[in-house]
Amino acid sequence: MARVGFIGLGNMGGPMAANLVKAGHEVAGFDLVPFLCDEARKAGTHVADSAREAAKGRDVIITMLPAGAHVLSCWQDIVPHVAPHTLMIDCSTIDVESARAAHDLAAKAGLASVDAPVSGGTGGAKAAPLTFMCGGAPEAVTRSMPVLENMGRKIVNCGLAGSGQAAKICNNMILGATMIATAEAFVLAETLGLSHRALFDAASTSSGQSWSLTSYCPVPDLVPTSPANNDYKPGFAAALMLKDLKLAQQAAQASGATTPMGAVALQLFQLFAANGHAGEDFSGIITMLRGQ
Ligand code: NAD
Numbered sequence: 001m002a003r004v005g006f007i008g009l010g011n012m013g014g015p016m017a018a019n020l021v022k023a024g025h026e027v028a029g030f031d032l033v034p035f036l037c038d039e040a041r042k043a044g045t046h047v048a049d050s051a052r053e054a055a056k057g058r059d060v061i062i063t064m065l066p067a068g069a070h071v072l073s074c075w076q077d078i079v080p081h082v083a084p085h086t087l088m089i090d091c092s093t094i095d096v097e098s099a100r101a102a103h104d105l106a107a108k109a110g111l112a113s114v115d116a117p118v119s120g121g122t123g124g125a126k127a128a129p130l131t132f133m134c135g136g137a138p139e140a141v142t143r144s145m146p147v148l149e150n151m152g153r154k155i156v157n158c159g160l161a162g163s164g165q166a167a168k169i170c171n172n173m174i175l176g177a178t179m180i181a182t183a184e185a186f187v188l189a190e191t192l193g194l195s196h197r198a199l200f201d202a203a204s205t206s207s208g209q210s211w212s213l214t215s216y217c218p219v220p221d222l223v224p225t226s227p228a229n230n231d232y233k234p235g236f237a238a239a240l241m242l243k244d245l246k247l248a249q250q251a252a253q254a255s256g257a258t259t260p261m262g263a264v265a266l267q268l269f270q271l272f273a274a275n276g277h278a279g280e281d282f283s284g285i286i287t288m289l290r291g292q
Contacts, residue, residue, distance in 0.1 A: 001025050002147055005058040005082075007051045007074055008092070009036045012118070013064030015125040016091070016151045018043035023150035030054040055082050060147050063090045067243075068098025075102050079109045087143050088113040091132070095247050096162045096169070097254070103136065103161035112140035115161065116148060117168035121236045129153045133171070135163035169251055172244035176265040176282070178212040183286035186219050190290075196222060218283040227281035235281030242269045242278070 001024045006017040009031035020027050021044035029045040030053070031037055037047045048054035055061050055078040065071050071090050079088070088106045090099065090113075099115040106113035113136055120130035130152035134141045141157050148155050158167040185208065189199040196219045204214050217223040227235035245266040252259040272278075272285045 002059040003057065004028070004147065005030075005048075005054040005056075005061040005078075006045065006064070007031070007054055007061070007078075008064035008066075008070075009033075009040045009045070010064065010066075011122045012091075012125045013062075014039055014043070015122070016062075016064060016130075017045050019125075019128050019151050020147070021045055025147070025150065028054045028058065052078050052081050055086075057083055058086055059083075060087045060089060060144075062147075063088075063092060065090075065092045067092070068094035068101075071102055072098055072105070075105050079105050079111065082109075082111065084110060086111055087140060089116050089144050089147070090114075091116050091118055093117045093168055093172075093244060093247070094165060096165045096251050099135070099165040100162040112137065112143060113161075114140050114144045115164040116144060116155075117164050118152065119168065119171060120152070122234075124152070131156065133158050133164040133167040135159055135161050135165065135167075137161075165247075166251070169244055169248040172241065173248040173259065173262040173265070175212065176241050176245050176269060177261045178210045179216070179218065179283055180265055180268055180285060180289070182208075182210065182212040183218040183283070183289050186286060187289050212283070216283055218286040227283055228286075232281040232284030232287075234279070235283070237278065238269055238273050238280055238282045238284065239278040241282040242266070242273050245269055 003026045004020055006027055006029040009029050017027050017029050027045045028048050029040045030048045030051050041047045051074055063071055071092055071094055088111050103113045115135045116132045118130045118132055124130040131154040132148045132152050133156050135158050158164050200222045217226045218228055220228040248262050249266050272288050
């Protein structure tokens with residue numbers, strides 16, 4: 001079992017750290033929010049006084065923070081103080097450029113590192129069916145697996161530094177666009193007098209099938225796991241979808257890729273969030289598409 005430092009004990013990091021404790025790892029954690037530190041303590045995490053303290057003498061350090069700037073500032077703070085054998089893993093969703101800069105910081109200090117953003121949301125963080133998308137040197141990714149396996153079900157080795165983040169933003173661009181397409185199809189079905197059930201039964205067994213339809217259906221009472229059944233309480237907040245679509249467009253512009261569907265999805269989620277729905281589940285965009 002490993003000695004793990006876990007920095008960022010929020011909606012995702014809190015339950016992920018708790019799963020490491022359950023698996024028998026010795027976890028030292030830190031968050032800027034005292035309430036989250038108390039919750040982590042109750043779950044068996046040793047709470048440190050600072051990120052640097054949580055990182056000292058650890059085999060593995062995991063960061064789960066809001067954005068690239070937080071990750072870089074945290075890594076700049078802790079990297080000079082960690083043990084030489086430490087493996088650095090960032091599980092946050094951040095821009096590819098910052099992910100590569102974090103790898104560079106670790107490499108300059110002689111440390112192995114992995115970018116390992118997750119798919120699966122807060123439900124996945126608690127019950128551990130997360131998918132990790134990993135980028136880094138092959139030996140570093142291999143070293144990360146025994147720890148990541150205790151927090152998720154699937155670990156995908158996506159390639160070198162930054163590739164995990166690249167996979168994550170490509171995946172979520174697909175998700176944002178397919179959710180809008182699925183929601184639009186239900187809105188069209190409503191105007192054509194086609195029942196939700198009929199469209200679901202037809203499309204879920206035809207070429208319109210997707211995760212957005214069969215696992216996260218944007219209309220209620222068809223899929224037990226849909227936030228639509230709970231008045232679009234997250235789930236995966238529209239604000240987080242918006243963040244990921246922005247990261248995708250930023251990466252597309254920087255790399256010269258043409259992603260018009262991703263660009264339109266970004267505009268629609270910007271409008272949805274600006275209309276006061278940032279905290280709702282992203283599948284709630286169907287209400288905006290109905291003109292409500
Ligand atoms: P969150 O805001 O709940 O948690 C982030 C935590 O980081 C906060 O508790 C904050 O206090 C802490 N923090 C910020 N700076 C810190 C510092 N310097 N030292 C210590 N703690 C610090 O966010 P979350 O929902 O847990 O998401 C974390 C990451 O995972 C984000 O990058 C997000 O995009 C990604 N993600 C979230 C979901 C989801 O459904 N919530 C799903 C997949 C990926």
